[in-house]
Amino acid sequence: EVQLVESGGGLVQPGGSLRLSCAASGFTFSTYAMHWVRQAPGKGLEWVSYISSSSGSIFYADSVKGRFTMSRDNAKNSLYLQMTSLRAEDTAMYHCARGLRPVDYWGQGTLVTVSS
Amino acid sequence: DIQLTQSPSFLSASVGDRVTITCRASQGISSYLAWYQQKPGKAPKLLIYAASTLQSGVPSRFSGSGSGTEFTLTISSLQPEDFATYYCQQVNSYPPLFTFGPGTKVDIK
Numbered sequence: 268e269v270q271l272v273e274s275g276g277g278l279v280q281p282g283g284s285l286r287l288s289c290a291a292s293g294f295t296f297s298t299y300a301m302h303w304v305r306q307a308p309g310k311g312l313e314w315v316s317y318i319s320s321s322s323g324s325i326f327y328a329d330s331v332k333g334r335f336t337m338s339r340d341n342a343k344n345s346l347y348l349q350m351t352s353l354r355a356e357d358t359a360m361y362h363c364a365r366g367l368r369p370v371d372y373w374g375q376g377t378l379v380t381v382s383s
Numbered sequence: 384d385i386q387l388t389q390s391p392s393f394l395s396a397s398v399g400d401r402v403t404i405t406c407r408a409s410q411g412i413s414s415y416l417a418w419y420q421q422k423p424g425k426a427p428k429l430l431i432y433a434a435s436t437l438q439s440g441v442p443s444r445f446s447g448s449g450s451g452t453e454f455t456l457t458i459s460s461l462q463p464e465d466f467a468t469y470y471c472q473q474v475n476s477y478p479p480l481f482t483f484g485p486g487t488k489v490d491i492k
Contacts, residue, residue, distance in 0.1 A: 369438070
């Protein structure tokens with residue numbers, strides 16, 4: 268069974284940093300592109316970042332470019348999102364998701380709250 | 384950047400109703416469009432990809448159609464478990480950035 272389990276969310280002050288993790292199981296992680304997608308409370312879905320299976324290509328939404336860094340460790344079946352210079356508008360549930368066309372499995376998410 | 388719009392943004396329907404949701408793209412996206420269902424507090428669930436291909440395990444009452452700039456998701460006979468928010472999504476060829484529509488909430492009449 269495919270499982271994606273996010274962790275690392277929490278309450279952080281504006282300007283602070285946080286590192287999210289996504290533990291993958293039930294599939295060959297190293298062969299799949301992965302994404303982070305976020306959803307602010309009561310709002311729609313917003314794509315955040317993409318990483319190819321080998322980490323050779325990484326792309327970010329303009330809203331997080333220069334502040335967030337996505338990475339993966341295929342040996343550990345893990346995906347990461349290092350978030351710095353956090354702003355109130357980064358408050359959201361952050362989901363990791365598998366694949367490209369299609370993006371077929373999503374984790375339940377980890378909540379990031381940016382507030383003083 | 385490609386923008387997606389959905390209509391309606393809110394839909395009130397009864398069990399057994401036929402429901403159609405439309406997704407329009409600001410420019411042609413050939414056939415790469417997906418539909419997701421999301422229930423409160425849950426992760427999105429893939430229903431349809433490549434505009435009309437039903438994801439494994441998804442009931443056949445869900446169907447998708449369209450190409451170019453206009454796409455539809457149809458639920459042939461709405462069931463109690465179908466009350467949720469539905470999002471369309473497109474993926475650029477390269478770079479592989481993707482965009483979601485704003486969502487359509489399907490509520491019980």
